[in-house]
Amino acid sequence: MTEELPAGVAELIARSNRLGSDATVTNYGGGNTSAKVTQVNPATGTETELLYVKGSGGDLGTLKATGLAVLERDRLLGLDAVYRGVEHEDEMVGLFPFCSFGTGGATPSIDTPMHGLVDFDHVDHLHPDSVIALACAADGEELVQKIWGGTVGWVPWKRxxxxxxKAMRELSAQPGVIGAVLGGHGLTAWGETSDEVEARSLQIIRQAQEYLDAQSVAEPFGPVVAGHEALDPAARRARAAELFPHLRGIASADRRQVGHFTDSDVVLDFLSREKLPQLVALGTSCPDHFLRTKVRPLLLDTAVDAPIDEVAARLAELHAEYRTEYQAYYDRxxxxxxxxxxxxxxAIVLVPGVGMFSFGADKQTARVAGEFYVNAINVMRGAEGVSRYAPVSEADKFDVEYWQLEEDKLKRRxxxxxxxxRIALVTGGASGIGLATVQVLAEHGANVIIADVNADGAEKVAEELGxxxxxxxxxxxxxxxxxxKAGIAAGVVAFGGIDLIVNNAGITRAGSVTDTTLEDWDLQYSIMPRGSFLVTKAAEAALKAQGLGGDIINICSKNSVFAGPNNIAYSSAKAAQxxxxxxxxxxxxxxGVRVNGINPDGVVRGSGIFSGGWGASRAKTYGVAEEDLGKYYAQRTVLKEEVLPEHIALAVLALTNGTLPITTGLLVPVDSGVPQAFMR
Known part of the structure; x- marks a missing residue:
């Protein structure tokens, strides 16, 4: 791929980004676009027609040149001669790389033929809600004919x-046909220029929505069911925080998941309606939807205000039924x-009155799964409004969900x-040891809840982490x-639960018995041992409800075992911790919750405690200049190395990353070797 892109390719990327920025046009990671351009082949000096098409696994909204597959079109068309029929069409994907131009760019997707076989220079394949509503309507073909009168074709479901x-090639060759609705799937449109195909795509989407708006019945999902009305926002969030760890526990029975909560008006209205159970049972609509959401959600049927123990018991029953049904679906x-x-x-749990809980291997995957189910709700509303929602058959869904090509895509991750x-909460996470810890945990894949009295500082760190x-x-x-309690509930609603707690918040007021005031004593005890207790107590219910084990790390101090001078309140508070x-x-x-501690020596560099007066106090106690305090601490150690925030962060990582899976009750010195603090 050359550094300077041909004009048609630059237009393709710009068009893709525009189309991909609107979730009603196409979902994250869904759809694909293409352009055909003629370039000189440097190996032959002759002009070659090239197909630039979004590669496998890419996203239109964020597409860049590196996300495009590049193929020589004449070689791609030549594959028609070796095509052995629908029973063998999967083998064609393995031949696409043999059509690559130069390095070939991204991996070609299974949709490449839809672009390459069509003779128009620009092709869009999208998953707009309004068009999929028609594609999944029981009489979708008749509706498409009624709306467009033949200028938009109909293709029955094909994987x-x-x-x-080939079907796209035949339709696009018909005079006056500008695109096609793909049964159970989405929209494909074509044009001679990038502007023309984009205009046609948006025109079809707009006209489909206008038809739905004009012709839909008043209540496509039926009347509101008493008792299923949405709770007020504060009550919804409180109930979500209470429910989420239980739901995450069942969603993580096979592998640990992260969660996302959605309580938009679209979701809450759907959950309140009479047709909810039968529509949930029919499952999601197009392939992009059910690949993210599984073939159907789990619907919680307890009262919105039922006691949590009753809900947990019912969830266990529903989960067992869901697993049995899913295994039967697979076996069939x-x-x-x-x-x-x-x-x-x-992957999706629906709770009337509260909202939708979606799950995935990471937060983005969980969030996107929820976005796809919102699209599915929109599709169901459109289809039920003008016809009857009739997604592709269970067998067809299985053929996509357990397609070897999809399996191969997963293996490339x-x-x-x-x-x-893992979901981690770090107190005092906006600076010093806490900041280094959240950075290390995030770097190694954890979602992080940054808890700090400095709200602005915590927000800045969260933004910097992504x-x-x-x-x-x-x-x-x-x-x-x-x-x-409120902070932990907010963290639980953000990610679905909590797995790892680092009790790091701390403060110090140095002084002898004579110098230490009652206020100084109470402040240090309230922040360190009492604060660690309160955080642990508030998180206990979530840790137990998930059934996933967990880690609690107290950042203590070498002072917890070393009786240093003029430090009675801080050192005894750390000993309690x-x-x-x-x-x-x-x-x-x-x-399954492991609890360990870390005993650092004084961390001077980057420390909020030391910069707030503690450094000057300790320097005076030891008779050294404040700027030399870190060196002083280092020289009294065995290794003669200054202790830095990242050293403590790496110790947290070692205790939580599976390296020490059965270690609990341990206090780890991270002090460069202070003999007086050796554990005994």
């Missing part, structure tokens, strides 16, 4: 591949050549990082139990 490409359609079952847990799927798909900030003063490690390890072990 993507060479056969669908699997052949000896089918990929192994990938897990039988729901990079291996998950050590903390992938925003809501990676990290969220919560304002917490760990001495205030209401703030602690350290002994809490042992007590919690013994208490929470039956739930």
């Amino acid at each position: 993507p591949g060479w056969e669908l490409g 359609h699997a052949t000896p050549e089918s990929p192994a079952i990938r897990g039988a847990d729901p 990079p291996a998950p990082k050590a903390l992938a799927g 925003g809501p798909d990676k990290a969220v900030a919560v304002a917490i003063n760990v001495t205030d139990f209401d703030q602690v 350290a002994h809490m490690v042992r007590l919690l390890a013994a208490e929470l072990g039956e739930y």
Whole structure:
């Protein structure tokens, strides 16, 4: 691929980004676009027609040149001579790389024939809600004819591949036909220029929506069911925080998942309506939808205000039924050549009155799964408004979900990082040790809840780590139990639960017995041992409800075992924090929760505590200049190395990344070797 893109390719990328920026036009990662351009082949000096098409796994909204596959079109068309029929069309994908131009760019997708076999220079394949509503209507073909009178064709359901490409070639050759509705699937349009195909795509989408708006019955989902009305926003969020760990537990029976909560008006209205159970049972609509959402959601049928123990018991029953049904679905359609079952847990859980809970291997996947189900709701509303919702058959869904080509795509994904799927909360996470810790945890795949009294600082860190798909900030003063509970609830709603707690918030007021005021004593005890207790207590219910185990790390101090001078309140508070490690390890072990502690030496560089006056105080105690305090601490150690925030962060990582899976009740010195603090 050349550095300077041909004009047609630059137009293709710009068009793709525009189309992909609107979720009602196409979903994240869904659809594909293409352009055919003529370039000189440097190997032959002759002009060659090239097909630039979005590659496998790419996203239109963020598409760049590196996401395009590039093929020589004459060689792609030549594959028609070796095509052996629909029973063998999957083998064609393995031949696409032999049609590559130069390095070939991205991996060609299964939709490549839909673009390459059509003679128009520009092709769009999209998944707009309004068009899929017609594609999934019981009388979709008649509706398409009624709306467009033959200028937009109809193609009955075909799995993507060479056969669908041939159907597009035949339709596009008919005079006056500008595109096609693909039964159970979506929209394909074509044009001579990039502007023309984009205009045609948007025209078809707009006209489909106008028809639905004009012809739909008043209540496509039926009347509101008493008791299914949405709770007020604050009550919804509180109930979501209470339910989410239980739901995450069932969604993670096969493999750990991260969650996303959606309580938009579209979702809440759907969940309140009479037709909800039968529409949920029919499952999602087009292939892009059910690949993300599984063939159907799990619907919780308890009262919106039912006691949580009653809900948990009912969830266990519904989960068992769901797994049994999913296994039966797999067994009904699997052949000896089918990929192994990938897990039988729901990806979408619907709770009337509260909202939708979606799950995935990471936050983005969970969020996108929820977005796809919102698209499915829109499709169901459109279809039910003018006809009857009739998605593709269960067998056809299985053929896509357990398609070997989809399995191959999954295998190309990079291996998950050590903390992938883990949700971590770090107190004092906006600076010093806490900041280094959230950075290391996020780098190794965890979603991070940054808890700090400095709300602006925590927000800044969350943005730097990648925003809501990676990290969220919560304002917490760990001495205030209401703030602690609210902050943890907000973190649970953001990611679905909590797996890893780092009790790092701290403060110090140096002084002898004589110098230490009662206020200084109470402040240090309220932030460190009491704060660690409050955070752990507030998170306990979520840790237990998930059934996934977990980690609690107390950032203690070498002072918890070393009786240094003029530091009675801080050192004894840290000793209480350290002994809490042992007590919690013994208490929470039956739930698979490991509890460990870290005893750092004084961390001067990057420390909010030391820069707030503590450094000057300790320097005066030891008779050194404040700027030399870190060096002083280092020289009294065995290794003569200064302790830095990242050293403590790496110790947190070692205790939580699976390296020490059965270690609990341990206090780890991270102090460069202070002999007086050696554990004994």
